[in-house]
Amino acid sequence: MYTLTFINSQESSRLEVTAEPDSMLITSVRKLVNDGKLQLAWRCGQGTCGACKVRLEHAGSGAMVMLGAKEKNVMARHAGLAADSPLSIPDTPALIRLACHIQIKSDLTIYV
Numbered sequence: 001m002y003t004l005t006f007i008n009s010q011e012s013s014r015l016e017v018t019a020e021p022d023s024m025l026i027t028s029v030r031k032l033v034n035d036g037k038l039q040l041a042w043r044c045g046q047g048t049c050g051a052c053k054v055r056l057e058h059a060g061s062g063a064m065v066m067l068g069a070k071e072k073n074v075m076a077r078h079a080g081l082a083a084d085s086p087l088s089i090p091d092t093p094a095l096i097r098l099a100c101h102i103q104i105k106s107d108l109t110i111y112v
């Protein structure tokens with residue numbers, strides 16, 4: 001199991017839960033939202049609407065983030081990513097990701 005730490009800076013709240021390795025972040029988000037424990041907008045749950053925007057702790061590490069083609073296209077339509085961006089992009093604090101496209105492979109800190 002991995003630990004997911006959700007941080008809402010505006011509300012100064014923090015929530016820790018565990019998640020199955022290789023599960024999708026949106027699976028945990030959906031359960032927490034449905035249980036009233038987390039406030040994060042999501043709609044399709046399938047990676048196409050662009051509603052489930054999050055930022056991840058390691059942003060700004062200087063590393064690169066490899067996007068899938070579908071995530072890149074949705075981010076270009078809904079999250080301000082330039083349409084001609086490559087699939088490998090710098091990991092900056094401003095980088096928005098989509099919970100539907102994040103497979104859990106380690107502990108994560110998620111800003112919502």
Ligand code: FES
Pocket residue numbers: 026041042043044045046047048049050051052074098099100
């Ligand atoms: S809920 Fe639609 S892209 Fe994640």
